[in-house]
Amino acid sequence: MGQFGIGQPVRRKEDVRLLTGKGRYTDDVHLEDQQWAVFVRSPHANAKILSIDTSAALESPGVTHVLTGADLRDGGVKPISADMNFTSREGKPMFKPERRIMPVDFARYMGEPLVLVLAESLEEAKAAAELVALDFEELPCVTATARAAEPDAPVIYSEHGSNVSVHWENRAPDEIDAIIAAAPHKVTVDLVNNRLIVAPMEPRCAVAAYDPADDRITLWSPTQGVRPAQASFAQLLGIPKEKLRVISDDVGGGFGIRSKRYPETAAVAFAARKTGRPVKWRGDRSETFVSDHHGRDQVNHCVMGLDANGRILALRLETIVNVGAYCGDNGPRLPIDGGGRIIPTGYDIEKFYFSVKPVYTNTVPTDTYRGAGRPEANYIMERLMDAAAQECGLTRDEIRRRNLIPLSKLPYRTQMNFVYDSGDFVGVMEETLKAADWDGFQARRAESEKRGLLRGIGIASFVEQAGGRPTEEMRVKLGADGAATVFAGTFSHGQGHETVYAQMVNDYLGVPFERIKFVQGDTDTTPPGGVGTFGSRSSMMGGVAVRRSCGQIILKGKRIAAHLMQANAEDVIFEEGLFRVGVSSVTIEEVARAAADPSKLPEGEKPGLDESNLFEREADLMNFPNGCHIVEVEVDPELGTVQIVKYTAVDDCGVVLNPLLVHGQVYGGVAQGIGQALTEDAVYDESGQLLTGSFMDYGMPRAHHFSHIEAHFDETQPCKTNEIGVKGAGEAGACGAPPAFVSAVCDALKPYGVKHIDMPLTPERVWRAIHSAKPRAA
Amino acid sequence: MRNFDYHRPTDIAAAARVLAEREDAKLLAGGMTLIPTLKQRLATPTDLVDLGRIAALKGVRREGNGLVIGAMTCHADVATSPVVREAIPALASLAGQIGDPAVRHRGTIGGSVANADPAADYPAGVVGLDATVITDRREIGADDFFTGLFETALEPGEIITAIRFLLPKRAAYQKFRHPASGYAVAGVMVADFGDAVRVAVTGAGPSAFRLDAMEKALGASFTPGALEGLNPDALELLTDMHASAEYRAHLVGVLARRAVAAIA
Numbered sequence A: 001m002g003q004f005g006i007g008q009p010v011r012r013k014e015d016v017r018l019l020t021g022k023g024r025y026t027d028d029v030h031l032e033d034q035q036w037a038v039f040v041r042s043p044h045a046n047a048k049i050l051s052i053d054t055s056a057a058l059e060s061p062g063v064t065h066v067l068t069g070a071d072l073r074d075g076g077v078k079p080i081s082a083d084m085n086f087t088s089r090e091g092k093p094m095f096k097p098e099r100r101i102m103p104v105d106f107a108r109y110m111g112e113p114l115v116l117v118l119a120e121s122l123e124e125a126k127a128a129a130e131l132v133a134l135d136f137e138e139l140p141c142v143t144a145t146a147r148a149a150e151p152d153a154p155v156i157y158s159e160h161g162s163n164v165s166v167h168w169e170n171r172a173p174d175e176i177d178a179i180i181a182a183a184p185h186k187v188t189v190d191l192v193n194n195r196l197i198v199a200p201m202e203p204r205c206a207v208a209a210y211d212p213a214d215d216r217i218t219l220w221s222p223t224q225g226v227r228p229a230q231a232s233f234a235q236l237l238g239i240p241k242e243k244l245r246v247i248s249d250d251v252g253g254g255f256g257i258r259s260k261r262y263p264e265t266a267a268v269a270f271a272a273r274k275t276g277r278p279v280k281w282r283g284d285r286s287e288t289f290v291s292d293h294h295g296r297d298q299v300n301h302c303v304m305g306l307d308a309n310g311r312i313l314a315l316r317l318e319t320i321v322n323v324g325a326y327c328g329d330n331g332p333r334l335p336i337d338g339g340g341r342i343i344p345t346g347y348d349i350e351k352f353y354f355s356v357k358p359v360y361t362n363t364v365p366t367d368t369y370r371g372a373g374r375p376e377a378n379y380i381m382e383r384l385m386d387a388a389a390q391e392c393g394l395t396r397d398e399i400r401r402r403n404l405i406p407l408s409k410l411p412y413r414t415q416m417n418f419v420y421d422s423g424d425f426v427g428v429m430e431e432t433l434k435a436a437d438w439d440g441f442q443a444r445r446a447e448s449e450k451r452g453l454l455r456g457i458g459i460a461s462f463v464e465q466a467g468g469r470p471t472e473e474m475r476v477k478l479g480a481d482g483a484a485t486v487f488a489g490t491f492s493h494g495q496g497h498e499t500v501y502a503q504m505v506n507d508y509l510g511v512p513f514e515r516i517k518f519v520q521g522d523t524d525t526t527p528p529g530g531v532g533t534f535g536s537r538s539s540m541m542g543g544v545a546v547r548r549s550c551g552q553i554i555l556k557g558k559r560i561a562a563h564l565m566q567a568n569a570e571d572v573i574f575e576e577g578l579f580r581v582g583v584s585s586v587t588i589e590e591v592a593r594a595a596a597d598p599s600k601l602p603e604g605e606k607p608g609l610d611e612s613n614l615f616e617r618e619a620d621l622m623n624f625p626n627g628c629h630i631v632e633v634e635v636d637p638e639l640g641t642v643q644i645v646k647y648t649a650v651d652d653c654g655v656v657l658n659p660l661l662v663h664g665q666v667y668g669g670v671a672q673g674i675g676q677a678l679t680e681d682a683v684y685d686e687s688g689q690l691l692t693g694s695f696m697d698y699g700m701p702r703a704h705h706f707s708h709i710e711a712h713f714d715e716t717q718p719c720k721t722n723e724i725g726v727k728g729a730g731e732a733g734a735c736g737a738p739p740a741f742v743s744a745v746c747d748a749l750k751p752y753g754v755k756h757i758d759m760p761l762t763p764e765r766v767w768r769a770i771h772s773a774k775p776r777a778a
Numbered sequence B: 001m002r003n004f005d006y007h008r009p010t011d012i013a014a015a016a017r018v019l020a021e022r023e024d025a026k027l028l029a030g031g032m033t034l035i036p037t038l039k040q041r042l043a044t045p046t047d048l049v050d051l052g053r054i055a056a057l058k059g060v061r062r063e064g065n066g067l068v069i070g071a072m073t074c075h076a077d078v079a080t081s082p083v084v085r086e087a088i089p090a091l092a093s094l095a096g097q098i099g100d101p102a103v104r105h106r107g108t109i110g111g112s113v114a115n116a117d118p119a120a121d122y123p124a125g126v127v128g129l130d131a132t133v134i135t136d137r138r139e140i141g142a143d144d145f146f147t148g149l150f151e152t153a154l155e156p157g158e159i160i161t162a163i164r165f166l167l168p169k170r171a172a173y174q175k176f177r178h179p180a181s182g183y184a185v186a187g188v189m190v191a192d193f194g195d196a197v198r199v200a201v202t203g204a205g206p207s208a209f210r211l212d213a214m215e216k217a218l219g220a221s222f223t224p225g226a227l228e229g230l231n232p233d234a235l236e237l238l239t240d241m242h243a244s245a246e247y248r249a250h251l252v253g254v255l256a257r258r259a260v261a262a263i264a
Helices: A015-019 A055-059 A069-074 A122-129 A174-182 A226-237 A263-275 A285-291 A374-392 A396-403 A425-435 A438-450 A497-509 A538-565 A588-595 A659-679 A732-748 A763-777 B012-021 B034-039 B075-080 B082-087 B089-096 B101-106 B109-115 B122-128 B212-220 B245-263
Strands: A035-041 A047-053 A063-068 A113-119 A133-138 A185-196 A205-211 A216-220 A244-247 A279-282 A295-306 A312-324 A352-360 A454-463 A471-478 A484-488 A516-519 A573-575 A578-581 A584-587 A609-616 A626-636 A641-652 A709-713 B005-007 B025-028 B047-050 B060-063 B066-070 B132-135 B139-141 B146-148 B160-166 B170-177 B184-192 B197-202
Touching (some): A035 A122, A047 A113, A113 A122, A174 A312, A174 A352, A185 A374, A216 A263, A263 A279, A312 A374, A374 A454, A396 A454, A425 A709, A438 A454, A438 A626, A454 A732, A471 A588, A484 A497, A538 A578, A538 A584, A538 A588, A578 A588, A588 A609, A626 A732, A641 A732, A659 A732, A763 B245, B075 B101, B122 B170, B184 B245
Parallel strands (some): A216 A244
Antiparallel strands (some): A047 A133, A063 A113, A185 A295, A573 A578, B132 B139, B132 B160, B170 B184
């Protein structure tokens, strides 16, 4: 319907505000009488804290308070404990070390906050922070993923005796091993899924104030949903959630890490109440590098057996995931039943063994980051498929064609117990091959060769899951003036919800697009059942709840319209903003006006058109976005540099609500995926210092790394698990880009016999791959 | 950033006076290194002497067989100057490859040369083009100027006023950018002065240095092929998390050959 309805490329409502500097971010909040907070952080990766002396800092000019973990503990602040319990096959529970907010006994990673200094100005707080005297006894540390799992590695938590939190397995391996041993073809790949620094554009920030009259704390902080933040921070502070109001204004990027419980945020909220004065903290960029959760960080050992025709017989996967110093909100969960539960992605594999060892290391905890296990899972499967193609003497598209779950097998239950409702994986791949001119590649390779460049083409066929937590509440209110307001339980932190929900309301109710307001991010107004935005859930969860709220409005509107037209409600038809019976009609605007006037209402009808819907989904009925990405690269064999020259993406995200926004999601995801594959790598040295501590050393991808991204949608398979047919769109690019890119570079280096290079594919790594292979190729 | 006294003199003598009189005064040129250092509280000078208002330190001019660039001339002005582009296009190209547009409009040649960052671009230009560093006290030849990691021949309180470059017959600068910082993982300036060839490298060692073997080979035959087998010894080069010495040695060879190929 109409130019502002569902499916239209409507420009973002929020952009004028955001692009003209009129956004309001947490750092724009300045409270009268506020104190500035600075955290003193551990300089060591692993150390016993011998003493904390704050006396000199307290004497420093402008200092108001200096708080340690002991003050927080004595003030009733609880440790952060992760809500998960995985057990080994023998039933051994997982080990979760206690994470104190500002510990007083041990510091477990470089950058861990230990002392909070409050002062009248930021400069005074910084100066005083340098005067806090901390005495440590350094302990041996471990930072590397595979190393942490070795029996002779330094053990961080002696009470557990190992860095491995739990050895989780989906089943016994024996049957799988036997099949692989007897298989005509066998492939083995060892992979590194490199650790990433997320670095959203807006650094982390928290402002808190305490109102003694209400005995209530108000916390301003960027989140991905104020309701979970309210519940979790209230729990940490040991107060009922009604005593904590959380406000998230505009947020500059979330990517998963923004929704987590951070010690700094809790400490700031506590300090506001404890000191009776507002507190403001703004993490600077290098501080966020060592305190925001990092992403990814897995090593994978993968073995697959195939029959003579290249059909997969069995798969054995062993993953070690580096969860950092503590058990994050989702850290160990990610490969097991987080995003990584999508393994073995789109492939029809019935015999599957999967082992996961989350390991503790002296590093910042890792947690959800764009894809949260899905990119890792898809990377594993796609690298395996490339290896299998080579082993079986098949092309990379053919091996996939033979193993992808065919449309005819849907609905398909995976070994990890998901049911794929829709998705033409083979069809999407064929479409992408065509769009990318896969068959015409040899001519392009020859042309590049004339310029002294090695050209390669790579493919990735991926499946992911979206929807996340199974409930969400949205409220739609029609005012007496006919204007609508959407009160969202989801939380837009860059996605464009202000626009897309307005399109939906415009479509469902016929309210003009420009008369639809959007409210989110304040626990005083956010629907009580609100959850937030992560795991690409808002289109499905928020979307369905908006649709149902609108449906409730129409139902009530029909009763009011019938009363106005002196007809039966059952006879009223609602279409394009008009309630009609026969030849008479009233507009939704007129009905909204009548709804506010008790004299115009049918008997027993409450005034107002204000409906909220708590959508509850069956937990496992998620949606399964999928797609195929094809990348072409040119490698300069002398320098080892890689340039993307062609990028083709076909994504099935079900019904596309706004192609402009979904294209944006694809581009952003691809950019982050290519970042992981080409330039990004969080590097700790052996003493546990973060070497890539700023943008001078940590390589974010730049525009020049990319070519045009040709993105298409396949809308032939709408989602069957929700009534609007949508599938998530946020994670697709991050899933497709890394394996397609690595596949392309390895294809370019085929003349040198290169089969695999670990991410990121830095020029030196590529050069070394060529260089070390040269004698053999010659 | 800690408190300091800020000075903005309009002539060199006044700047020198503050430097001499104050306890720990630092010169502020473009501030591309100093300001972040101050913000991280890693430097705590008592005084900052901003050279930005000293007109005599700015500008580009031809002087006989030389090109003189005022110390406070920003990279963008060097990159786009018709005088530089005509006299030494390789130098304009080098300046245009420094950092990003914001850095190029703030950072200055004098600041870069005085800071002597091992991965900065200008040191390769200064050494490769046989430049002379002119200070408020004396002139220092390029070969004597860079003495080590962030170290130069400058004495305490000495102020660079200009850099004088000799005009080569032909010259080219090739750089391999670090993907994060934009600094040179390796950068090579090749300059042919007719009677002599100079090859200067930045990014690969503690400070800019010349490659004698390459210079001799190019003196005999100015072709990329003449450089085969003459890569620098990796043992003398830097290894860090961005690039090993071995890779840097290889890069220097490739960049030198490409520089020669561009002008041969």
